[in-house]
Every structure is written in structure tokens, then in C-alpha cells.
Amino acid sequence: xxxxxxxxxxxxxxQYELLYHPGIPGRGEFIRLAFEAAGVAYTxxxxxxxxxxxxxxxxxxxxxxxxxxxxxxxxxxxxxxxPGAGKxxxxxxxxxxxxxxxxxxxxRLGLVPEDEGAGRYHVQQVALTALDLNNEVxxxxxxxxxxxxxxxxxxxxxxxxxxxxxxxxxxxxxYFERTLKYNEEAGGGQGKYLVGDKLTYADTTxxxxxxxxxxxxxxxxxARKEEFPDxxxxxxxxxxxxxxxxxxxxxxxxxxxxxxxxxxYPELDRQ
Amino acid sequence: xxxxxxxxxxxxxxQYELLYHPGIPGRGEFIRLAFEAAGVAYTxxxxxxxxxxxxxxxxxxxxxxxxxxxxxxxxxxxxxxxPGAGKxxxxxxxxxxxxxxxxxxxxRLGLVPEDEGAGRYHVQQVALTALDLNNEVxxxxxxxxxxxxxxxxxxxxxxxxxxxxxxxxxxxxxYFERTLKYNEEAGGGQGKYLVGDKLTYADTTxxxxxxxxxxxxxxxxxARKEEFPDxxxxxxxxxxxxxxxxxxxxxxxxxxxxxxxxxxYPELDRQ
Numbered sequence: 174x175x176x177x178x179x180x181x182x183x184x185x186x187x188q189y190e191l192l193y194h195p196g197i198p199g200r201g202e203f204i205r206l207a208f209e210a211a212g213v214a215y216t217x218x219x220x221x222x223x224x225x226x227x228x229x230x231x232x233x234x235x236x237x238x239x240x241x242x243x244x245x246x247x248x249x250x251x252x253x254x255x256p257g258a259g260k261x262x263x264x265x266x267x268x269x270x271x272x273x274x275x276x277x278x279x280x281r282l283g284l285v286p287e288d289e290g291a292g293r294y295h296v297q298q299v300a301l302t303a304l305d306l307n308n309e310v311x312x313x314x315x316x317x318x319x320x321x322x323x324x325x326x327x328x329x330x331x332x333x334x335x336x337x338x339x340x341x342x343x344x345x346x347x348y349f350e351r352t353l354k355y356n357e358e359a360g361g362g363q364g365k366y367l368v369g370d371k372l373t374y375a376d377t378t379x380x381x382x383x384x385x386x387x388x389x390x391x392x393x394x395x396a397r398k399e400e401f402p403d404x405x406x407x408x409x410x411x412x413x414x415x416x417x418x419x420x421x422x423x424x425x426x427x428x429x430x431x432x433x434x435x436x437x438y439p440e441l442d443r444q
Numbered sequence: 445x446x447x448x449x450x451x452x453x454x455x456x457x458x459q460y461e462l463l464y465h466p467g468i469p470g471r472g473e474f475i476r477l478a479f480e481a482a483g484v485a486y487t488x489x490x491x492x493x494x495x496x497x498x499x500x501x502x503x504x505x506x507x508x509x510x511x512x513x514x515x516x517x518x519x520x521x522x523x524x525x526x527p528g529a530g531k532x533x534x535x536x537x538x539x540x541x542x543x544x545x546x547x548x549x550x551x552r553l554g555l556v557p558e559d560e561g562a563g564r565y566h567v568q569q570v571a572l573t574a575l576d577l578n579n580e581v582x583x584x585x586x587x588x589x590x591x592x593x594x595x596x597x598x599x600x601x602x603x604x605x606x607x608x609x610x611x612x613x614x615x616x617x618x619y620f621e622r623t624l625k626y627n628e629e630a631g632g633g634q635g636k637y638l639v640g641d642k643l644t645y646a647d648t649t650x651x652x653x654x655x656x657x658x659x660x661x662x663x664x665x666x667a668r669k670e671e672f673p674d675x676x677x678x679x680x681x682x683x684x685x686x687x688x689x690x691x692x693x694x695x696x697x698x699x700x701x702x703x704x705x706x707x708x709y710p711e712l713d714r715q
Contacts, residue, residue: 238623238625245569245623246622246623258561260559268562270568270569273565273568273569273572290529290531291537291539294537294544295515298541301543316587320607332589333587333588340590340591341590348519351508356516
């Protein structure tokens with residue numbers, strides 16, 4: 174599918190292409206949420222056509238010395254392809270790494286504060302920290318080897334998940350809660366925005382990790398709600414109501430969690 | 445200590461402050477290498493004075509809603525303090541997250557390609573990937589819980605280290621080797637630079653992770669040398685000879701590996 178969110182911006186954009194695995198939210202979701210929040214059209218290549226994933230594989234998972242269009246190799250998806258933004262101004266730019274893509278898109282999609290200074294680095298700092306939590310949650314079901322089955326590392330997963338739930342998740346949630354408090358006045362209210370006075374990709378990225386944690390660890394996250402009321406209450410609900418995101422989250426483009434980063438194994442949740 | 449590397453640049457710089465744990469290279473080393481390669485002075489706060497670490501703790505490890513100088517909270521060190529770069533142009537800017545600090549410094553220290561476009565995103569893409577490997581190597585000795593002793597997770601560490609050595613390290617090294625090959629002509633020779641025609645923080649960051657891996661897994665890395673000759677041969681040696689880095693690496697400012705990210709436990713190396 175080629176997404177057609179409501180258009181907020183009149184600025185002309187290239188036809189951005191998100192290159193990611195099909196059928197799962199995964200790390201691609203952070204990029205999708207940015208486009209959807211900005212109301213800027215993009216092609217979700219692997220989900221857009223039957224042979225879309227072969228394009229992703231060719232560009233992002235080849236073993237050669239180039240990704241595509243004269244760009245360097247990509248370690249793994251997601252990547253972003255931007256037609257017309259290559260070195261010669263004609264061919265395409267291909268960049269990889271989720272936080273790198275978000276930083277690139279931040280200014281172009283209007284998802285960072287207007288000032289050229291502190292704001293965009295504070296947005297990136299918060300987003301990178303959310304992505305660190307995303308990785309730690311992934312490791313709760315794959316603590317030993319990413320290419321092996323969960324069942325083959327379940328004993329270690331039980332231990333890892335306990336530590337992540339008991340020590341890591343509260344440390345991260347405390348940081349996000351305090352960042353919201355810091356920004357309360359500038360953000361225009363309790364639990365409104367993490368950085369500045371409008372939605373940024375810090376908000377969408379933290380929101381996605383919270384939403385994923387609620388799917389993976391529903392009991393744990395419910396039990397934490399009183400401790401982090403702005404983050405898990407007002408902020409979590411506010412982001413869902415943002416124009417662009419509201420429509421997206423109820424659309425078919427929003428893929429269900431399944432066998433990606435966020436998985437619901439009841440035995441890994443709080444007992 | 446306050447570092448005094450040779451000065452390459454005539455541009456006036458603020459007195460940058462690196463806020464990190466004392467006594468270990470750790471994630472702070474990526475920032476140190478950038479300053480040293482650029483020949484720009486910085487204060488390594490925790491190592492500069494006896495009470496330096498209390499400043500780091502106050503700014504980066506407090507439980508409040510501000511780091512310092514009107515900046516948002518920091519999740520954990522490293523952070524960078526830049527006097528005079530705050531919102532009002534007077535107070536200081538405080539930013540955290542290693543890749544965020546590197547991106548901020550990249551242009552200011554002359555460690556990214558001159559072009560405003562593709563080059564700096566490709567540098568960040570490579571650096572982020574090296575930092576991912578850094579994290580995976582950390583997890584070889586702490587696969588279950590970062591706050592527990594290695595001895596309490598040694599059984600799991602043996603399994604994790606085997607997977608990282610056998611499947612992850614070669615995947616990362618292949619990516620860096622291919623990136624070097626891609627850039628061979630532009631870089632001015634075999635194994636010269638990862639992006640563009642001069643040293644960038646992609647080179648310093650990948651180099652540090654390689655050096656750390658050679659310390660942690662000497663047998664594994666020696667056995668891989670033939671497979672990745674440009675990376676583990678020419679590139680690894682070339683970076684050490686860069687002006688600024690050469691002097692730094694033989695100075696007392698270069699801290700030995702000990703109980704940080706890179707640790708040498710012979711049982712975790714190739715047997």
C-alpha cells in the first residue's frame with residue numbers, strides 16, 4: 174500500500190520510501206509514525222506490493238559494496254530512500270539506522286522545534302533513549318541469540334525479562350516522566366509534549382515504545398501507571414489524539430504486533 | 445586532567461566538557477577520540493579533578509527534572525556541556541547520548557564531509573552501527589542484568605559470547621569492510637577512510653570498537669584478520685597514525701580497558 178494520510182503541510186516533498194520488513198511494526202514503525210504525524214505521503218515498499226520485499230532485500234540485505242543509487246552498504250533495515258536527494262542531485266539518497274532517519278526527517282517533516290540549536294538535539298536525545306529501551310525489550314525474548322528461537326532461550330529470557338521489568342523499565346519511565354515535567358510549562362500542559370510546544374519525533378518514538386511495552390507486559394505497565402501518571406496517562410492518550418496519528422492508528426496501515434520486537438509471552442510479564 | 449592535544453584548527457571553540465564516569469574508556473572514549481583527532485581542547489570532568497565525578501553525578505545521574513543550566517534531564521552519562529551554547533546564548537547547553545554528541549560535534553570539529561547532505565548522514569549511519577556492536581559486546585559479559593556481577597551470569601555469558609563471536613561480529617565486520625571497499629576510490633586508497641576523503645567520527649568510532657574487540661576477544665579477532673584484511677589491517681593501522689590520535693594513544697589520557705564495556709575474560713574468547 175502507498176499511504177495517503179491527511180495532508181497537513183503544503184511544502185513539496187519527495188516520494189519518500191521506507192525500506193523495511195513486511196508485516197510487522199518493528200523499527201519501521203518509528204519512521205511510519207513520523208510520516209503519519211506530519212501528514213506526508215510515503216511508500217512503505219515491502220507492504221506496498223507483492224514483490225516489494227525483494228527491493229528491500231536487494232538494497233538493505235545484499236552482501237555487496239553498495240546499497241543502491243551509488244550509496245554505501247546498509248547493515249540492516251530500516252532504510253530510507255529519497256529520490257532526487259543523491260549526491261548529484263538526481264539519483265536517490267539511501268540512509269539507514271532508525272535514529273539517523275528520524276534526525277534526517279525531523280526538520281523536513283516539521284517534527285523538531287523551530288530553533289536551530291538545543292531543541293533538535295534534545296529531541297534526538299530522548300528518541301535515542303526510547304530506542305535503547307526498545308532494544309532492551311527485544312532482548313527480553315532473545316537474550317542469547319537473535320537468530321535462535323525464543324523456546325531455545327526461554328530459561329534465560331525469564332531472567333532477562335525480570336531484570337528489564339524490575340530495574341530497566343522503571344529507570345526509563347522515570348526519565349521520560351521527568352522530561353515531561355521539565356517541559357510542562359513550555360509544552361503547554363501536564364503530559365503534553367516531551368520537547369518544546371508541538372509534537373516532535375521524540376513524542377512519537379517514546380509513545381511507540383510505551384505502546385509496545387503495554388502490549389508485551391500489560392500487567393507490569395498497568396502496575397506502573399500510578400508511579401508515572403503524566404507519561405502513562407495524559408501523554409500516552411494525548412499522542413493518540415494528534416491529527417494524522419489518530420487516523421493512522423485506526424487504519425489498516427497500523428500493523429498489529431506479532432513476532433517482532435514487542436511480543437506478548439505471559440510468562441515474561443509480571444506474575 | 446584537562447587535555448592539551450596538538451591544535452590543528454584555528455577556529456575558536458568553547459571549552460567543551462565531557463561528563464562521564466572516571467577511570468574507564470567506556471562510551472566516553474568515542475567523544476574523547478573525536479576531540480583528540482580534531483585537536484580541540486576539552487575538559488574530561490570526572491578525570492580532571494578529584495571532585496569532578498560529583499559534578500557528573502549531579503548533572504547526569506540526578507533524579508530531578510533538570511540536568512543543569514536549564515537543560516532537560518539526562519538518562520545516563522556520557523553528556524556534553526557546552527558553555528555559552530544554551531537557549532539564551534549565555535548559559536550552557538547539555539546534551540546526552542553518544543551518537544547525538546558525535547553528530548553535534550561532527551561539523552563543529554571538522555569530522556564530517558564538507559557537503560551538507562549525504563555525507564554526514566552516512567557518517568552517522570556507520571557510527572550508530574559501530575555503537576550497536578559496542579552494546580552487543582557489552583552484553584557478552586552482562587547478558588541478563590547490567591547491575592549484577594559477571595560471575596552471577598557467567599553461564600549465560602558463555603552462550604551469549606559464542607553467538608556474538610560466531611554470528612554478530614562477522615556480520616558487523618563484513619559491513620565495515622564493505623563500507624571501506626565502497627569508499628576506496630573516494631577515500632584515497634585501500635582501507636583509508638569509511639566515508640569521504642578525510643578522517644570522520646565514523647572512522648574513530650569504528651576504530652575504537654575494533655580496538656575494544658581486539659582487547660576482549662584477541663583470539664577471535666586474530667582469526668578474523670584474513671577475512672577482513674582492509675578493516676583489521678590497513679584501516680586499523682591507518683587510524684592510529686592520524687595526527688592528534690597518534691599523540692593521544694601514547695599519552696596517559698588514553699585509559700586502559702578494565703571493568704567497562706570491553707573486558708578480557710579468556711573463557712568468552714574463541715577457544
